Amino acid sequence: MSIIVQKFGGTSVATTEKILSAARKAIHAQQQGHQVVMVVSAMGKNTDTLVSLAHELMDRPPAREMDMLLSTGEQVSVALTAMAITSLGHKAVSLTGAQIGIRTDNVFGKARIISISTERMQKLLDDGNIVIAAGFQGIDEDFNITTLGRGGSDTTAVSLAAVLGASCEIYTDVDGVYTADPRIVTEARKVSHTSYDEMLEMASLGAGVMHSRSIEFAKKFSVPVHVRSSQDESEGTIISTVSEDPTRGVSGAAVTMDEARITLTGVPNQPGSSNAIFSSIARANITVDMIVQDAGVDGFSNISFTVPSSELEPTLDAVEPVIEKLGIQKLSHQDNVSKVSVVGIGMAEQAGVSDRMFRALAQAEINIHMITTSQIKISVLVDRDQALQAINAVHQTFELDHVSPEAVPAESPQATPAADPAAAANELQGMEELAITDIALDNTQASISIKGVADTPGIAATIFERVAQENIFVDMIIQSFLDNTDLASLSFTVNRNDVERTLGVLNEMQSDVSYQQVVSNPAVAKLSVSGIGLRSHTGVAIRMFQSLAEAGLNIEMINTSEVRVNVVVDDSQGQAGCDALNKAFADVMHK
Ligand code: ADP
Ligand code: ASP
Ligand code: MG
Numbered sequence: 319m320s321i322i323v324q325k326f327g328g329t330s331v332a333t334t335e336k337i338l339s340a341a342r343k344a345i346h347a348q349q350q351g352h353q354v355v356m357v358v359s360a361m362g363k364n365t366d367t368l369v370s371l372a373h374e375l376m377d378r379p380p381a382r383e384m385d386m387l388l389s390t391g392e393q394v395s396v397a398l399t400a401m402a403i404t405s406l407g408h409k410a411v412s413l414t415g416a417q418i419g420i421r422t423d424n425v426f427g428k429a430r431i432i433s434i435s436t437e438r439m440q441k442l443l444d445d446g447n448i449v450i451a452a453g454f455q456g457i458d459e460d461f462n463i464t465t466l467g468r469g470g471s472d473t474t475a476v477s478l479a480a481v482l483g484a485s486c487e488i489y490t491d492v493d494g495v496y497t498a499d500p501r502i503v504t505e506a507r508k509v510s511h512t513s514y515d516e517m518l519e520m521a522s523l524g525a526g527v528m529h530s531r532s533i534e535f536a537k538k539f540s541v542p543v544h545v546r547s548s549q550d551e552s553e554g555t556i557i558s559t560v561s562e563d564p565t566r567g568v569s570g571a572a573v574t575m576d577e578a579r580i581t582l583t584g585v586p587n588q589p590g591s592s593n594a595i596f597s598s599i600a601r602a603n604i605t606v607d608m609i610v611q612d613a614g615v616d617g618f619s620n621i622s623f624t625v626p627s628s629e630l631e632p633t634l635d636a637v638e639p640v641i642e643k644l645g646i647q648k649l650s651h652q653d654n655v656s657k658v659s660v661v662g663i664g665m666a667e668q669a670g671v672s673d674r675m676f677r678a679l680a681q682a683e684i685n686i687h688m689i690t691t692s693q694i695k696i697s698v699l700v701d702r703d704q705a706l707q708a709i710n711a712v713h714q715t716f717e718l719d720h721v722s723p724e725a726v727p728a729e730s731p732q733a734t735p736a737a738d739p740a741a742a743a744n745e746l747q748g749m750e751e752l753a754i755t756d757i758a759l760d761n762t763q764a765s766i767s768i769k770g771v772a773d774t775p776g777i778a779a780t781i782f783e784r785v786a787q788e789n790i791f792v793d794m795i796i797q798s799f800l801d802n803t804d805l806a807s808l809s810f811t812v813n814r815n816d817v818e819r820t821l822g823v824l825n826e827m828q829s830d831v832s833y834q835q836v837v838s839n840p841a842v843a844k845l846s847v848s849g850i851g852l853r854s855h856t857g858v859a860i861r862m863f864q865s866l867a868e869a870g871l872n873i874e875m876i877n878t879s880e881v882r883v884n885v886v887v888d889d890s891q892g893q894a895g896c897d898a899l900n901k902a903f904a905d906v907m908h909k
Contacts, residue, residue, distance in 0.1 A: 320485070325489060336548070343489065345408050355443070365468070389465055400450050410447055419438065421433045424459065436482060439478075454471045472528050476533075486536070487546060494509065495517065497509060497569070519879060519881065523697065533557065573705050582648070587617050591621075598637065605626075607853070611796075612767060618647070659695050660696050660716065672691060684707065687701075692879040755850075764840045765809060770807070771806050785823055842886050852883050861903060
């Protein structure tokens with residue numbers, strides 16, 4: 319018999335009336351002949367209330383006690399949901415994470431799932447019950463209660479669907495996935511389909527509609543996910559391998575409001591520097607986001623990166639000892655910035671996407687502090703008070719409110735049920751372990767770095783528009799921001815055959831754009847590590863930087879995304895770098 323996992327978020331179980339309405343949906347699905355597992359979140363804003371209570375007592379409450387506290391929200395809602403179903407004359411049993419057997423690691427506040435037992439759930443289902451699972455929680459080896467991170471009930475739902483061979487429905491307060499958060503972009507449009515990779519990037523770049531780790535699961539275990547409204551029966555958005563329109567350069571936009579930027583100036587330009595910095599941060603379980611390292615001059619380079627504002631203090635604590643050890647000249651930080659991003663799987667095949675974004679921002683007089691691009695996304699860092707204006711401007715320029723004629727119509731997702739769920743669950747041991755699918759060496763690229771560019775709106779747009787006019791395809795772009803000066807540094811890669819032409823264009827532009835110096839490397843190697851959850855798995859940074867440092871490689875440029883990390887090194891070091899990465903990730907390669 320087919321199994322459906324139905325997840326109801328906080329607003330969808332905010333009152334007993336809403337709980338009854340959720341219960342009716344589950345009963346309806348059971349009457350249609352499915353076995354039903356419900357995953358419920360804490361009622362309304364209950365988790366926020368619990369967080370506030372803790373902070374009334376102390377600023378940094380012990381992480382273990384925080385998880386003990388926060389997990390209670392879901393315990394209330396599972397019990398009430400079971401009662402609602404019983405009151406409607408059907409059989410239901412509620413289970414906590416521990417009772418199901420959701421085993422996690424012991425990283426309180428952002429625990430990862432190691433394994434899930436299916437026996438108890440399956441037996442209850444076979445006895446005709448609707449099983450109601452508490453979202454967002456698990457249990458570690460020592461029986462401590464852990465939580466999966468805010469918004470983690472989505473991850474509970476998709477992981478249960480993965481072990482049960484079920485399909486997954488996410489019932490929420492919007493009727494699907496939109497081209498941007500409809501609360502902040504009024505023109506945002508619901509999409510019929512979105513691919514795992516697009517959703518993974520969107521979620522990790524701030525689209526709070528899905529917990530990003532839930533999409534890692536969905537992709538890894540091929541679980542189709544249907545995001546839909548808990549208020550009505552309308553079709554929502556199907557997240558699967560299918561994109562609404564794969565030819566579209568940009569399919570969505572997202573913003574992360576609360577970002578903090580850290581800049582290290584005067585970092586000795588030698589192998590191992592990045593390793594020392596990022597390993598130390600990763601060991602504190604902090605996910606570094608935009609990393610921008612500009613090619614060094616005079617033996618020193620500058621590294622800027624962002625972390626969530628809430629992690630600024632622990633990040634500074636982690637970086638402090640490294641500053642002294644490496645002899646880094648200066649550390650500065652800024653806590654009033656936001657990241658605006660666009661995502662699209664068609665982006666890699668289209669020229670002129672980035673300059674269009676930069677032009678839209680320039681026209682809105684928004685200054686860009688940092689830029690990083692990867693194959694399927696472009697992110698910029700802007701002042702927080704301009705972030706909403708920025709995402710609206712970007713949404714408009716790519717006409718995301720228009721449906722493209724090629725759009726695929728929505729249809730209900732089909733899951734392939736596991737033939738033997740217990741065996742499947744067994745196979746899924748180490749569920750959230752890192753999965754690397756590819757390590758590639760691209761030795762067709764050259765790098766160009768423009769130093770001392772005036773840090774004012776419109777510069778990036780002007781430069782990349784001119785380059786695009788020459789039909790030169792720009793691959794990776796990073797812009798960093800030098801502290802206490804009005805100057806930025808803009809680096810990018812182009813095909814080696816285009817390097818002379820690009821330098822010519824830059825030369826001609828000297829009268830329109832003022833810059834101090836152009837440095838180019840006619841032959842660089844781009845090393846890419848592709849997989850799932852690359853940024854959220856802090857271990858990736860450690861392995862990568864460590865192996866490259868051990869191989870004696872000097873990193874020229876870096877960019878990261880949820881599905882790919884790219885590192886640019888000198889061509890002469892490309893093969894050695896590729897070998898080092900293959901060795902470092904050998905045990906997690908899933909071809
Ligand atoms: P739940 O409590 O059901 O988990 P969330 O608040 O976590 O609900 O997620 C739903 C909210 O996500 C929506 O109300 C919407 O404001 C926000 N959101 C952010 N980005 C998007 C997007 N791209 N599409 C749809 N909703 C989005
Ligand atoms: N209740 C938790 C939270 O508010 C988990 C969730 O809703 O997904 O973050
Ligand atoms: Mg949510």
